[in-house]
Amino acid sequence: MFNQQDFARAAQALCDYGRILYSRGWSPATSSNYSVRLNEQCCALTSSGKHKGELTPADILVVDWQGHALTSGKPSAETLLHTQLYERDPTIGAVLHTHSPVAVVLSQIWPQDQLQLSGWELQKAFAGETTHEDTLSFPLFANDQDIARLAALVEQHMSTQGQGHAYLIRGHGVYTWGKDLAECFRHLEALENLLGYQLELLKLRQL
Numbered sequence: 037m038f039n040q041q042d043f044a045r046a047a048q049a050l051c052d053y054g055r056i057l058y059s060r061g062w063s064p065a066t067s068s069n070y071s072v073r074l075n076e077q078c079c080a081l082t083s084s085g086k087h088k089g090e091l092t093p094a095d096i097l098v099v100d101w102q103g104h105a106l107t108s109g110k111p112s113a114e115t116l117l118h119t120q121l122y123e124r125d126p127t128i129g130a131v132l133h134t135h136s137p138v139a140v141v142l143s144q145i146w147p148q149d150q151l152q153l154s155g156w157e158l159q160k161a162f163a164g165e166t167t168h169e170d171t172l173s174f175p176l177f178a179n180d181q182d183i184a185r186l187a188a189l190v191e192q193h194m195s196t197q198g199q200g201h202a203y204l205i206r207g208h209g210v211y212t213w214g215k216d217l218a219e220c221f222r223h224l225e226a227l228e229n230l231l232g233y234q235l236e237l238l239k240l241r242q243l
């Protein structure tokens with residue numbers, strides 16, 4: 037069903053990124069979940085409830101697109117938000133979900149259901165983006181403890197409005213993806229900074 041060496045490599049990479057993301061303050065405590073595609077049927081994913089700054093390979097398991105565990109462990113509570121992406125787009129190789137203060141606060145106060153950004157050079161950090169003159173759209177979804185329902189809503193949005201590069205969940209965090217973990221991390225880092233710019237602008241406009 038999957039190659040053990042691929043799994044071992046993916047598990048170690050997820051642990052390494054967990055340390056980075058925790059050290060940046062984007063994955064406090066047991067928040068966040070991360071995954072890497074193994075093949076066309078399954079991915080390596082963080083187990084539920086683990087401290088993301090202290091992950092070991094034993095905290096990573098394999099799930100299929102229905103969210104069923106193929107190795108021992110308890111899959112992330114948000115598994116279906118990862119598998120929805122892998123199932124819809126075979127070019128997606130990694131997904132990162134984080135809870136940074138900037139993303140959580142901005143997503144909570146942003147009034148519209150889309151956050152549109154333009155004019156920032158850093159937009160070009162997203163794959164395929166070539167100019168600051170384009171507008172990037174990031175949808176905001178209401179938080180929901182029913183993850184199957186939220187995953188269905190995300191899928192419905194993407195199938196009608198386009199997949200985009202990332203989305204926000206209000207008061208919760210962000211999901212972003214890429215062809216591999218390195219690209220996914222680049223997208224996350226760009227998104228974090230772009231959201232930070234937007235939050236700063238909102239504060240300045242209140243002065």
Ligand SMILES: CSCCC(=O)C(=O)COP(=O)(O)O
Pocket residue numbers: 065066067068069082083084085086111112113114133
């Ligand atoms: C403690 S944060 C609440 C759960 C959450 O939002 C999250 O990202 C982590 O959930 P998991 O089941 O993947 O540990």
Ligand SMILES: [Zn+2]
Pocket residue numbers: 067068069114133135208209
């Ligand atoms: Zn979360």
